[in-house]
Amino acid sequence: MRVFITGASGWIGTVLTEELVTAGHQVVGLARSEASAAKVATAGGAPVLGDMSDHDLIVQHAQQADAVAHLAFTLDFTKFAETVQNELELLEKLGKALESSGKAVFAASGTPTVEGGRAATERDELGSTGLAGPRAATAKAVLALADRGIRSGLVRLPRTVHGQGDHGLIAMLVGLDRQLGVAAYVGDGSSRWPAVHRSDAGHLFRLALEKAPAGSVLHAVAEEGVTMREIAEIIAARTGLPAGPIDPERMGPFGALVGGDQPASSTATRELLDWEPTGPSLLDDLRAGYYTT
Secondary structure, three states: OEEEEEOOOOHHHHHHHHHHHHOOOEEEEEEOOHHHHHHHHHOOOEEEEOOOOOHHHHHHHHHHOOEEEEOOOOOOHHHHHHHHHHHHHHHHHHHHHHOOOOOEEEEEEEOOOOHHHOOEOOOOOOOOOOOOOOHHHHHHHHHHHHHHOOEEEEEEEOOEEEOOOOOOHHHHHHHHHHHHOOEEEOOOOOOEEEEEEHHHHHHHHHHHHHHOOOOEEEEOOOEEEEEHHHHHHHHHHHHOOOEEEOOHHHHOOHHHHHHOOOOEOOHHHHHHHOOOOOOOOHHHHHHOOOOOO
C-alpha cells in the first residue's frame, strides 16, 4: 500500500512509518519543517512539507494514497476550539474526496473514562466534557466516514504511550515531581493509567490500516491500569525524592490526571486483529531510567 500519514515525524508517526516500511509499504509523511522532514526520511518515508491548515495538500495526498493515518494534532489549549474546528473541516473535505473509495482512514484518539471503576472497552464512547472533550466530535466525524464508503476507524491511545525518548505525560509528571519535591500521587495512589509501548502502538496502527473493518474502534492498550502509587514509588527510587500523597490542587491541571482512575481494556482489539503487545511495560521503562536521567 501507499500510506499517507499526518504527524509522521511525531512520537507515534515515526515508529508507524518504520513499521509500514518494514512490512513493504510506501509511506508519504506530512512534515511541518525541514527538521521534521528529516525525521520522516530517516524513518524511511517520503516527506511532504505542510501543516494541518494545508487542506488541499492533505486531500491531494490522501487521494493518491491507499490508506491514511491521521496522527497530527496541535495540543494548545489556548487554541483548542479552533484546532478542533480545523480538523472537522478537513475531515469533511476528506470525506467528499474519498467517498465510495473503500480507502482506509484511521485516526488517533484517546481511551475514555467510565464510571464505577471498570475498565473502558472499545464499546464505550468518548465523553464530551473535560479539557479534551471537544475532540469527541472529531472521533465521531472519523467514524461517520464509514457511512460514505470509506474504511474509517479509530485507534484509541492510552494516557501514556511510553518508551525511550518519550517527552509526554510521564516525563512531564517527573518534572513536576521535582518541582514539588515529592514523587506524588493522590489519595491512596490506587488510581490507574492504561499504558502501551510505542512499538506496540505502531504495530496496531499498521494492522488497522491493513485489515481493520470500517467503523472499527481499537484500543492500543497493553496494560489495563498501572497504579499511580507504583509509578510514584519507582520515580522516588530513581530520583531520591520521597513518595507520598499530595493535595491535587498543588499539581494544577495534573491533579485531575493523577487522581483520575482511567483503566482501559483491549480484549476486543486483540481478538479482532490478533494483536499481542510485546514491548516493555511502563514500569520497566521507568526502572530503566528513561524518564529520570
